[in-house]
Amino acid sequence: TQLLEQSPQFLSIQEGENLTVYCNSSSVFSSLQWYRQEPGEGPVLLVTVVTGGEVKKLKRLTFQFGDARKDSSLHITAAQPGDTGLYLCAGGGGSEKLVFGKGTKLTVNP
Amino acid sequence: EPEVTQTPSHQVTQMGQEVILRCVPISNHLYFYWYRQILGQKVEFLVSFYNNEISEKSEIFDDQFSVERPDGSNFTLKIRSTKLEDSAMYFCASRPRKNIQYFGAGTRLSVL
Numbered sequence: 001t002q003l004l005e006q007s008p009q010f011l012s013i014q015e016g017e018n019l020t021v022y023c024n025s026s027s028v029f030s031s032l033q034w035y036r037q038e039p040g041e042g043p044v045l046l047v048t049v050v051t052g053g054e055v056k057k058l059k060r061l062t063f064q065f066g067d068a069r070k071d072s073s074l075h076i077t078a079a080q081p082g083d084t085g086l087y088l089c090a091g092g093g094g095s096e097k098l099v100f101g102k103g104t105k106l107t108v109n110p
Numbered sequence: 111e112p113e114v115t116q117t118p119s120h121q122v123t124q125m126g127q128e129v130i131l132r133c134v135p136i137s138n139h140l141y142f143y144w145y146r147q148i149l150g151q152k153v154e155f156l157v158s159f160y161n162n163e164i165s166e167k168s169e170i171f172d173d174q175f176s177v178e179r180p181d182g183s184n185f186t187l188k189i190r191s192t193k194l195e196d197s198a199m200y201f202c203a204s205r206p207r208k209n210i211q212y213f214g215a216g217t218r219l220s221v222l
Contacts, residue, residue, distance in 0.1 A: 033210070033211070035213075040199075040216075040218070041215050041216065042114075042116075042201050042213035042214050042215045042216045043153065043201070043213045044213070045210065045211075045212060045213075048210050088153065090153070096141070096143070096158035096160075096165055096166045097143075097155035097158060097166060097168070098145075098153075098155065098211060099155070100152045100153040100154070101152065102151070102152050103152075
């Protein structure tokens, strides 16, 4: 069974601080997606990484896929209150389904 | 921007009743999915659908569940006889190509 563990589970920081969220597995994934989910809504796709070692930037967000394709990280620079939300990683393997982590609930205080 | 649309946003039903959750995937997508998220838990895969048939299903997707694409636009999830533990957010997703799935806003199912 493929599992994705996200850490930390909760993170509360002040506006302007930097943070990193981790997504780890003992399994290899062919791709990793990062989603953001607001309460009562569906996950919204932020980025997909598919190559080991790949780094993608989305404004102040930097996503990295581990060399062995078993882990990923999301780094946010100079966090803003608008970054508050639940960040989910989801792995794609050889099958159709996505395997989700439990998420990191980020709160950025003004 | 095209999006996956789900209706209703909230469905309340009595235990043992049948419910149908509806989804309109993004129009040029060919692969469709249902996931569920019990409150406070992970998003879990239920079923994938391609070319008018189920391509993969999880152990959650038992005989009480069925999916259908009755016309060229809708994709439905039916639960035949709902149980209390079916209460969850149900998300529909669709994809244009491998590894990128786009999710709807979800239907909150409350079984009383």
